Amino acid sequence: MLTPTDIRAELITRFGESAFLTQATADGLPTLWTGADLLRDVLAYLKREASVAYLMLYDITVIDERAREHRDGLPASNFTVVYHLLALEPVREIRLKVALTGEPPSVPSIADLWSNANWYEREAWDMFGVTFEGHPNLRRILMPPTWEGHPLRKDHYARATEVDPFSLPPERMQVEEDALHFKPEEWGMARESADSEFMFLNLGPNHPSVHGVFRVVVQLDGEEILGAVPDIGYHHRGAEKMGERQSWHTYIPYTDRVDYLGGVMNELPYVMAMEQMLGIEVPPRARVSRVMLCELFRIMSHLLFLGTFIQDIGGMSPIFYMFTDRQKVYDIIEAICGFRMHPAYFRIGGMAMDLPEGWDRKVREFLDWFPERLDEYERMAMRNDLTIRRTRGIGAMTPEEAIDWGATGPMLRATGYRWDLRKERPYAGYDEFEFDVPVGTRGDCYDRAMVRLEEMRQSVRIVRQCLANMPGGEYKSDHRMTTPPPKERTMQDIETLIAHFLTVSWGPVVPPGECEGMVEGTKGLNSYYITSDGGTMSYRTRIRTPSFAHLQMIPFLSRGHMVPDLIAIIASIDFVMADVDR
Structure with missing residues (x-):
């Protein structure tokens, strides 16, 4: 080793x-x-x-x-x-x-x-x-x-208030529109061959099948795709820049907005990095609760993927069933965290609050009901002849190709490469749980969908183990860097009041250093690489997301296919643009 x-x-x-x-x-x-x-x-x-x-x-x-x-x-x-x-x-x-x-x-x-x-x-x-x-x-x-x-x-300025108010007069608008004009020569693309003239098709940035503010310009010879240029950045909000202006604690809600379908899964690598930096040990109850919530969000994300994937290739009904199922999980999340999509529930050292009374009943009811729904989805959607003909053999790649492009998560496992960070290098207590790592065989659109469907079954296994083995004890580490003094003592002496005020308003002063937290997110490997310069805010916050790496593969995956195949490929990647652009 x-x-x-x-x-x-x-x-x-x-x-x-x-x-x-x-x-x-x-x-x-x-x-x-x-x-x-x-x-x-x-x-x-x-x-x-x-x-x-x-x-x-x-x-x-x-x-x-x-x-x-x-x-x-x-x-x-x-x-x-x-x-x-x-x-x-x-x-x-x-x-x-x-x-x-x-x-x-x-x-x-x-x-x-x-x-x-x-x-x-x-x-x-x-x-x-x-x-x-x-x-x-x-x-x-x-x-x-x-x-x-x-x-x-x-x-470079960090806030819009540091510059003059934005305006877009007609002459400026014309400049911006001209800058977006696609010129094939700038991308090494020919306009014609010896015997045909190529067509360039603009898809997006608001086409439903591109799942958000994303644009693809496709080079076509008849109906065959010769090349493609993915154009991103329409949803860029400066999430990394925000990390340099927020205190260590107040940045946590911003992480939820990166892969906004992953919820607390975004918070986990950030707080893990901070806990390593500060030497904080997370209590067992908080550790198991984190795993349970992450797997519930994995189920919700995969349900949305499967519904929209089937919709993009022509099936309308499944998405309505799956959105209804997601609401049941959201009800659990809301009951535990107080919020649904963006809970901001994890804290450095643990969680914002303990699991509420009765949380186990709602989780148990869902676990008893959901597996049969997954079996139905497999029969109805994935064993459907239309799904098979539209997705098998489309956008296929080998494990070597996937690794070369930086593909992780279901994108990599669909190629037959059995690699999951939760197994290969367990974090956050995943070594205490039994689950399998689903893989495909062809690395095509169909396998990418089937892997995610099976991953939902494995997430149910993990959540069931959390339910059966939830430890007692504290939900947050009693560490001076993450927990303010008890509020009832703040009225007793001025030192405690000052300490409480500074901890809540500014957060901890983190010693100089660098640290990374990496997790197996809903879409692949997600990590935060944090640099501290000894202050109350991050000096540099780097967010590595799987969707950024995966979208880059579109020209490679789509070459030689047709436009309807491109739609299936885009759907099978499972991305959200906030995760790409940040």
């Missing part, structure tokens, strides 16, 4: 000790700094030659270091590019950092090493202005083409 020390020693043996500087982090992940001149060689070695193959490029992000105060022992840097690699067998992670001081900051592209690096590098340029030399088409991806500046730089 390779340890962080082993991979560092292996890299030093290959490239020399002077090539790396080791950084300690709160999560213990091996974090190494190297030079831009060695970057491609080191990354290629980790992917192809290392004793443990880091096959997946999990994320690329940037940190604007110019306002950071606590950088003891780190290389001089204005902007730091962070490469996050993931090995699946065994599960290992490594961060590689490159310090940049020039203007514009520049680093070689690795889009030829990993297919999914294309969008991550475009995002890094869009948000921070880092140039990736050799990138095939480095242009804005989340911001409009006419945007000035790079929003995640520290010198």
